[in-house]
Amino acid sequence: MTAKILSGREIAESIKEEVRNEVARLFEEQGFRPGLTVVRVGEDPASAVYVGNKVKTSHELGIVSEHIHLEADTTHDEVLSTVKRLNRRDDIDGILVQLPLPDHIDENAILEAIDPQKDVDGFHPMNVGRLNQGQRSLVPCTPAGVIEILKRSGIGIAGKHAVVVGRSNIVGKPMAALLLKENATVTICHSRTTDLPSITRQADILVAAIGKAGFVRGEHIREGATVIDVGINSVSDIDLAADLFSEEDLPKRLAAIEKRGSTLVGDVNPKEAIEKAANFTPVPGGVGLLTVAMLMKNTVEAAKMRRNL
Numbered sequence: 001m002t003a004k005i006l007s008g009r010e011i012a013e014s015i016k017e018e019v020r021n022e023v024a025r026l027f028e029e030q031g032f033r034p035g036l037t038v039v040r041v042g043e044d045p046a047s048a049v050y051v052g053n054k055v056k057t058s059h060e061l062g063i064v065s066e067h068i069h070l071e072a073d074t075t076h077d078e079v080l081s082t083v084k085r086l087n088r089r090d091d092i093d094g095i096l097v098q099l100p101l102p103d104h105i106d107e108n109a110i111l112e113a114i115d116p117q118k119d120v121d122g123f124h125p126m127n128v129g130r131l132n133q134g135q136r137s138l139v140p141c142t143p144a145g146v147i148e149i150l151k152r153s154g155i156g157i158a159g160k161h162a163v164v165v166g167r168s169n170i171v172g173k174p175m176a177a178l179l180l181k182e183n184a185t186v187t188i189c190h191s192r193t194t195d196l197p198s199i200t201r202q203a204d205i206l207v208a209a210i211g212k213a214g215f216v217r218g219e220h221i222r223e224g225a226t227v228i229d230v231g232i233n234s235v236s237d238i239d240l241a242a243d244l245f246s247e248e249d250l251p252k253r254l255a256a257i258e259k260r261g262s263t264l265v266g267d268v269n270p271k272e273a274i275e276k277a278a279n280f281t282p283v284p285g286g287v288g289l290l291t292v293a294m295l296m297k298n299t300v301e302a303a304k305m306r307r308n309l
């Protein structure tokens with residue numbers, strides 16, 4: 001079997017187009033534009049790229065966006081008071097504090113300080129609780145993007161056995177909650193799971209959110225399953241690249257390693273997944289593209305919920 005590649009590009013573009021139309025409609029009919037503020041602390045280079053993308057995409061869709069960049073030595077209390085100030089501003093509908101924060105800042109305390117109505121990342125315990133109760137809430141962007149990929153690719157979720165590998169608060173746990181909400185039978189695996197392949201091989205839908213390059217191999221995958229690869233890892237080792245990529249894909253990956261020092265790979269071995277799965281999301285070009293689109297969708301959703309629209 002050769003898997004169908006579920007590209008995130010087209011789906012992300014459709015979502016962004018829908019958001020653009022909704023933003024225009026809100027401005028015409030209600031007289032406001034949703035506002036998003038992204039707070040970044042310190043100099044993490046990956047965070048700078050992510051934040052840049054979020055702000056740029058907001059502008060493109062007509063969302064008013066603002067980037068607050070605080071120095072790496074900003075105190076916990078200063079970050080906290082920035083969040084509180086944003087909570088009070090009526091023109092701000094969404095507040096996103098880019099993670100990771102520097103070690104001296106208590107991440108949980110900052111996330112809990114965000115007004116749950118403005119918590120467009122969906123990490124506040126109030127939103128986590130509402131999601132688990134099946135209530136309307138702001139939902140973490142990456143797992144919400146996975147659900148969009150499945151639905152918009154016509155892959156049924158109800159009644160399917162979905163296995164999620166990873167139980168982080170950012171991806172694994174909300175992913176499992178969303179699949180459950182869509183009526184899948186859900187199993188969550190983690191680093192203490194025994195005999196992982198025997199469980200993942202039962203999956204109709206297998207979601208990998210582990211943080212280890214190419215960890216999920218052919219032996220983990222049931223023939224004909226849908227495999228969703230959330231992972232984003234850099235690979236610079238040529239031998240590892242040869243193990244991960246097909247003969248067709250390998251030359252351009254090796255060229256990328258030579259040019260930029262590394263190439264991106266998910267938590268699934270793409271060469272083996274493509275041979276066994278029926279559907280597979282590529283890295284790059286899969287789930288990753290949905291995250292920013294879902295953030296935009298969440299910002300509009302937050303703006304509407306706050307105004308009871």
Ligand code: NDP
Binds near residue numbers: 171172191288
């Ligand atoms: P975390 O490190 O927070 O969580 C990893 C999870 O994987 C943990 O629950 C851990 O188990 C589990 N795990 C680790 N090793 C194994 C193993 N050998 N067998 C089974 N389970 C294992 O990572 P995140 O959830 O934040 O991210 C996961 C991946 O998704 C990363 O590659 C990250 O880069 C990517 N990501 C992609 C995004 C996107 O936009 N596409 C957004 C966010 C993340 P335990 O709990 O027991 O330690």
